[in-house]
Amino acid sequence: MFDLSDRVVLVTGSSRGIGRAIALELARAGSDVVVHHRENPTAAESVRAEVVALGRDARVVAGDVASPVAVAAFVRKAGEWKGRLDGVVTAAGIYRGDPSDSVAPAEFDLVVRTDLEGTFSTVQAALPFLRRSVRPAIVTVSSVMGSHPGAGAAAYQAAKAGVEQMTRAWALEFAPRIRVNSVAPGFIRTDMNRGGHQDPEFHAAVAKATPLGRWGEPGDVATVVRYLLSLEADWVTGAVLGVDGGIALR
C-alpha cells in the first residue's frame, strides 16, 4: 500500500527541510522527483543525488516562488521533463514572526507573495501537466497556524489560512480529476525555524506543549504527503490534515 511507482512529482522548496524529506520519502515510495530550490543549488544537487541513490530519477529546477514569472518557467521545465506531472507538493515557504507593530509593508508582501501567491502560481502553472496524468494530485503545505492562532506572525498565519481555503476551493474547481489536499505541520525541526529549536528553552517548551512530547521531524510530514498522493487516498480531496503531534488540542 501507499506505493508511488512510476509517478513524477514536483516538490517545491525541496533542497532542505520538509520539502527535502518529502522528496526523499516519495522516492522511497517509487516516485521520480523534481527537486526545486530558490538559491541553494548545492543542497538541491545533493537531494537529487540522494533520490538517484534510491533508484529513482530526479532533476533540479530553480526559481523564486514569489515571482509568478519565475514559477511559470521552472514549472514548465519540471513538466516537460517527463511530459507530465502526477503530483505537485508546494512545500516552498518562508516564516516571519515579527510583532505587527514592526512589520513593514514589504515584509507583509514578501510573506503573502511567497506562501500564498507562490502556492497559487505553482499550481496554476502545473495544471496543464497535471491534466496529462492519469491520477493527478496536489498537496499544499499549510501550518497548524493556518487554523489555530498564535500571537505574532499574523501575515504568516493569514497566508497559511489562505492556503487551506485555496486547497478546499481547488478541490471543487479541479474536480473530479485532480485531487487537492493539504498538510498542516506543527513545530517541525527544520532550517526554517532553527532559531526556535536551537534555543534550548524554546525547544523544551514546544516539546512540553506538544501532546506527543516532541518536536516533529520533517519525515513525519513526508509520510503523510505520501499517503495523500497515493492511490489509497483516491477518495480524499479537500482535506486538511494536521501533522502537529496534537499541539492544537490544548
Add this chain to the structure above:
Amino acid sequence: MTESARFAGKVAIVTGGSRGLGAATVRALAAEGADVAFSYRKETKAAREVVTSVEHFGRRALAIPSNVADASETESFVQQARAKLGRIDIVVANAGIGGPEGWEALTPAAWKSVLDTNLVGAYELFRAARPLLAPSGATVVFVASIGGMVALPEYLPYSASKAGVIAMTRSLALAVAPKVRVNAVAPGWVRTDMNAAEYGSETVREEIRSRIPRGRWGEPDDIAAAVVFLASDLARFVTGETLVVDGGGRHRWTAGSY
C-alpha cells in the same frame, strides 16, 4: 516495490467487522500483517468469510459475536481478543447504526439507541482496551462520519453521535498522549450493506453521486486504507485529527455547489 508488512507482529481489534467498512478494514489490516479480532452482531456467515480472508493472508482471525451497545459484551470481546491473540496494538471503533429518523418527534429511546452504539459504544471499546494496549506504538481509530460535520436533520441522532465521536477523538487523544495516538476517519457517502436499502433507488444514488466532487461514491476500501494509514507509522506525528474521506462531498453545502 516491496516493503515488509506494516503491521507484522501486531494485533488489531475492530468492532463491526463482518460487513461494510469494518470487513474492508479487517482485511486491509490483515493484508498489512496484523492478526485481527473483530466483533459482529448476527451475520455469522459473513463473519466466517472475513475470517477466511484474514487467514488467506496468513494471519490469525477471531470473530466474536458482541453488541457494542452493551459494555459488558465489549469488555468480554476485548478480553477474549487479548487472551487469544496475545496483545493489542490497534483499536478500530467501527460499529455503528443510524438511518433517517427525522428531527420532529424523536423519542428518548431513539436517541438512546443510536448514542449507545455510536458514541458510548465507541467509548466503551476504548475504555476496555486501554489498559491492555501494547506499551509503545498503540493507536486508536474511531470511525466518525461527515454526518458529524454537516447539517442532516433527517439523521439527527446519527449526526449528533458522530459529532460526538469527533469531539471525543480530540479529548481522548490529549488524555492518552504521548503513549497512544487517537484519530478518527470521517467517511462520506460510501456504499455499504448498512445503507443499501436506504439508497436502493438508482435515482437517489445518482443524485448523491452528482454532488460528490470526486464523481463517485466511496468504497469500503477507501475508508479501510485511511484507517490503515492513521494506524500506521506513516501517521506517527498525527493525533487528535479527523481525516475526512468523502470525495470532497461535505463541501457540497458551500457556494461551490451552485
